[in-house]
Amino acid sequence: MSSPPSAQAWDLPRVGARPSFPAYVAEVWRRRDFIVTMARFRMRAGLESNRLGIAWVVLRPILNACIYGLIFGLLQAGNRPPDYPAYVVVGVFLFEFFQGCFNDGSKAISGNRNLVQSLAFPRMTLPLAATVERFLQFLIMLVVLIPILMVFGHFPSWHWLVMIPLVACFTLFNAGIALITARLTVHVADLTQLLPFISRILFYTSGVLFAVDRILANHPAVLRAYDFYPLYQVLEIARHHLIGGSDYPSYYWGVLALSSILVFFGGAVFFWRAEERYGRD
Amino acid sequence: MDATEPRVPVVVVDDLHVKYRVFASGKAAGNARSGLLNMTRGIREVHALKGVSFTAYENETIGVIGSNGSGKSTLMRALTGLTPPAAGAVYARSRPNLLGVGAALLPNLSGSRNIVLGGLAMGFTREEVETLKGDIAAFAELGDSIDLPMRTYSSGMQARLKFSIASARSHDILIVDEALAVGDKRFRKRSEARIRELATEAGTIFLVSHSMSSIRDTCDRTIWINQGVLQMDGPTDEVVTAYEGVRR
Numbered sequence: 001m002s003s004p005p006s007a008q009a010w011d012l013p014r015v016g017a018r019p020s021f022p023a024y025v026a027e028v029w030r031r032r033d034f035i036v037t038m039a040r041f042r043m044r045a046g047l048e049s050n051r052l053g054i055a056w057v058v059l060r061p062i063l064n065a066c067i068y069g070l071i072f073g074l075l076q077a078g079n080r081p082p083d084y085p086a087y088v089v090v091g092v093f094l095f096e097f098f099q100g101c102f103n104d105g106s107k108a109i110s111g112n113r114n115l116v117q118s119l120a121f122p123r124m125t126l127p128l129a130a131t132v133e134r135f136l137q138f139l140i141m142l143v144v145l146i147p148i149l150m151v152f153g154h155f156p157s158w159h160w161l162v163m164i165p166l167v168a169c170f171t172l173f174n175a176g177i178a179l180i181t182a183r184l185t186v187h188v189a190d191l192t193q194l195l196p197f198i199s200r201i202l203f204y205t206s207g208v209l210f211a212v213d214r215i216l217a218n219h220p221a222v223l224r225a226y227d228f229y230p231l232y233q234v235l236e237i238a239r240h241h242l243i244g245g246s247d248y249p250s251y252y253w254g255v256l257a258l259s260s261i262l263v264f265f266g267g268a269v270f271f272w273r274a275e276e277r278y279g280r281d
Numbered sequence: 282m283d284a285t286e287p288r289v290p291v292v293v294v295d296d297l298h299v300k301y302r303v304f305a306s307g308k309a310a311g312n313a314r315s316g317l318l319n320m321t322r323g324i325r326e327v328h329a330l331k332g333v334s335f336t337a338y339e340n341e342t343i344g345v346i347g348s349n350g351s352g353k354s355t356l357m358r359a360l361t362g363l364t365p366p367a368a369g370a371v372y373a374r375s376r377p378n379l380l381g382v383g384a385a386l387l388p389n390l391s392g393s394r395n396i397v398l399g400g401l402a403m404g405f406t407r408e409e410v411e412t413l414k415g416d417i418a419a420f421a422e423l424g425d426s427i428d429l430p431m432r433t434y435s436s437g438m439q440a441r442l443k444f445s446i447a448s449a450r451s452h453d454i455l456i457v458d459e460a461l462a463v464g465d466k467r468f469r470k471r472s473e474a475r476i477r478e479l480a481t482e483a484g485t486i487f488l489v490s491h492s493m494s495s496i497r498d499t500c501d502r503t504i505w506i507n508q509g510v511l512q513m514d515g516p517t518d519e520v521v522t523a524y525e526g527v528r529r
Binding site for chain 1: 289290291292293358360361362363364365370371372373374376377378379386387388389390391394397398399401402403404406407430443447
């Protein structure tokens with residue numbers, strides 16, 4: 001696109017032009033206060049509208065774990081993994097973080113139309129704020145997880161520190177997912193209807209509720225695919241160190257770290273490429 | 282206008298087209314049969330701006346007039362870059378800022394939290410926001426309502442708060458979209474005063490209004506948009522007279 005003569009002569013930049021990726025990232029970094037403040041405000045506002053407030057952050061996954069644990073515990077009968085209650089609680093609590101980022105990310109742009117249309121700022125801050133909000137909730141859930149696991153006879157040990165690098169990878173992965181769903185729903189509004197199903201498919205397939213190697217023992221090819229399923233890697237690593245679940249091959253860490261970095265940077269570039277598109281009706 | 286002094290272009294609008302895609306059948310409701318398999322169903326394109334071009338120079342105050350739905354607000358939003366053009370482009374020395382009237386920013390958050398977030402989004406640092414917060418809240422005159430969620434505000438209160446947030450910073454290129462009609466009489470007076478204050482700081486101002494008297498008072502040049510095309514561009518007196526002649 002060539003500028004008209006006087007715009008060229010006076011060296012006027014095009015309005016709303018997407019900055020280069022490094023410049024864009026610098027611009028996002030400059031708004032880090034906005035990201036964190038938005039996450040904190042939204043979390044508080046969401047909780048203030050309920051009588052039980054912050055308790056819901058924990059109550060929701062606990063209720064989920066109870067219902068799913070009961071139903072799938074009965075259905076699986078003998079195929080249940082050992083220590084089933086703790087198995088399900090760890091799975092449901094961790095998956096809740098992923099699901100939250102997946103869902104809130106998809107609404108980060110499409111649900112904030114007024115904000116996007118009235119102020120100019122790098123849009124990437126919105127899905128990132130959604131991720132930070134979910135991260136803060138996840139930290140609360142992790143604190144509550146400690147007494148719950150103690151009830152089931154698992155006491156804190158040095159092994160639990162593995163959760164620090166694990167949560168770091170997981171957060172990076174989820175932020176990337178939020179960036180991807182944020183752009184997708186802008187392009188295809190119909191996806192808003194479809195995404196809950198996708199997140200449910202991931203919930204049922206990632207081994208939140210059953211031991212994959214027991215249920216799928218007759219399908220070695222499918223089992224092989226699970227070795228490269230980051231959500232499964234997160235759950236397996238967490239369960240092994242928190243509740244002494246079955247051991248995992250050490251390359252699971254490589255798969256998880258690599259896919260987290262890929263999803264995060266891939267998601268960031270994917271989101272940035274449509275920066276000029278956000279806000280259009 | 283002094284012809285010998287070279288005029289500095291600040292905003293160049295070059296053959297600007299804006300299209301909206303709307304998912305709506307556009308037919309009478311009873312006529313919407315057999316649509317499910319038809320994949321193009323309901324995607325209608327509204328061609329809101331059809332090739333608008335003009336150049337705005339430094340220190341100009343430009344009035345923008347036109348009937349409802351003529352594309353004035355679309356043009357202004359395209360100037361800020363908030364609405365991407367379908368073809369053509371807008372070039373500007375710095376990003377034009379819109380002082381507009383609209384719905385709440387984040388409806389579930391209180392007014393004071395909206396102030397903080399709006400300020401941070403505009404690029405203020407946390408310290409700057411802390412010092413500005415009081416002024417913005419005082420200017421919006423919301424009293425105790427400042428702590429209530431913004432969705433509980435009346436449209437006048439929302440408009441006042443938005444105006445106060447957006448006008449907290451001085452702008453090089455400023456667009457005022459019907460803001461002169463914001464709120465009650467008292468607030469209108471104060472917002473007009475604030476706009477004049479900003480106008481002395483700003484390099485170039487666009488004023489979108491239906492009030493011909495305020496256009497005549499403040500603008501030396503006026504642009505008339507009609508059905509997405511630039512109908513007329515010239516000295517305010519001529520354009521407004523022609524516009525009023527058609528409207529009558």
